[in-house]
Structures are given as C-alpha cells and as structure tokens.
Amino acid sequence: MDRVKITGDELQIMALLEKATGARVKDCVLNEQQALFIVETGDAAKAIGPGGRNAKFLEQKLKRRVRLVEYHPNLLAFVTNLVAPARLRDARENDGVVTLYPADSMTRGTLIGRGGSNLRTLESVVQRYFPVKEIKVE
Numbered sequence: 001m002d003r004v005k006i007t008g009d010e011l012q013i014m015a016l017l018e019k020a021t022g023a024r025v026k027d028c029v030l031n032e033q034q035a036l037f038i039v040e041t042g043d044a045a046k047a048i049g050p051g052g053r054n055a056k057f058l059e060q061k062l063k064r065r066v067r068l069v070e071y072h073p074n075l076l077a078f079v080t081n082l083v084a085p086a087r088l089r090d091a092r093e094n095d096g097v098v099t100l101y102p103a104d105s106m107t108r109g110t111l112i113g114r115g116g117s118n119l120r121t122l123e124s125v126v127q128r129y130f131p132v133k134e135i136k137v138e
Contacts, residue, residue, distance in 0.1 A: 006027070006028065007030075009030065010028040010029075010030055011028075013028055013030070013035060013062065014027075014028045014037070016058070016061065017037055017047065017054075017058060020054060020057060020058070021046055021047050021049060021054045022046055023039045023040070023043040023044075023046040023047035024039060024040040024043050025037055025038070025039055025040075025047075026038045026039060026040050026071050027071075027128065029124075029125055029128075030064075031121075032064070033064055033065060034064055034065045034066070034067060035058070035062050035064055035065070035066050035067070036067045036069065036125065037066070037067065037068050037069065038069055038070075038071050038125075039068060039069070039070055039071065040070075040071055041070060041071055041072060041073070042070070043070065044068060044069070044070035047068045048068055055068060069081050069082055069084075071129075075093055075098070075126070075130045075132070076091045076092070076093060076098070078126065078129065078130070079091055079098055079100070079122070079126060079135070082122060082125060082126065083100070083111060083122065086102065086103075086107045086110055086111055087102070087103035087104075087107055088100055088101060088102055088103060088107075089101040089102065089103050093132075095133075096131060096132055096133035096134070097132075097133055097134050097135075097136060098126070098132055098134070098135045098136070099135075099136045099137075099138055100135065100136070100137045100138070101137075101138050102137060108137055111137050112137055119135060119137060122135055123135045
C-alpha cells in the first residue's frame, strides 16, 4: 500500500472544506465530475451541514458534484460508507479480495458502473488506505 499523495489543488480544496465546516478532512479525490472528500470518523454530519448546506456550498464553489464520506478504520465499514446510499446484503473480505453482495440487481449495476468504472474508482479509493487487491460484486 502506497502513501496517499495529495496534489496542491486537492490541498486547497480540503482547506476550503475544513474552514467552511470545521470538519477534519482526511483526503480528497478529484475528477472532472466529482469531488470526493473523506472526512475523519465522527465528522460527516459537520461536513454535510444542516440540510446539506455545506455540501451545496461546495458544489457551487467547485462547480462539480460533491460526495462526503466518513472514514472508518475497519475495511468493510469503510467500503459500506463509500457505496452508501447503495444497499448491500453483505460485504466480505478474503485474502485481500473484497466481495460486495448488493441488495438487488439495480444496485449491482450502480456499483459496477458502465464498463466497471464505478467499481475501479471504488477500488482505487479503498486501496489508498487498505491493502486490497480487488473489489468484486456478486
């Protein structure tokens, strides 16, 4: 597992979130459509704000969708937080392979994404913190 590398842009955006909300930001992953923030355990509500006010403010500032996810030191709990609001029947880990069992076929499709894009993104975020080889959806 490599160390998490944060760019200057990500650092500035993390500072903006911390200043605006008082939440402790652990990580930020940016792409063209979305900014994903990993906040420290217990700070998700503070980061989101009353009625989602802070998240909406950030979306306007950054001109992209914002997701705020609470970090958890347990691998499966963290993965569950990352895929929320998607519902899982179960999640298991065996020898570095995480297997997700979605509640229904629609959730399965959402987790995988077109061409596996959502699954690969999920896998890359989880690998920043845990020694995971692969994430599969059954």
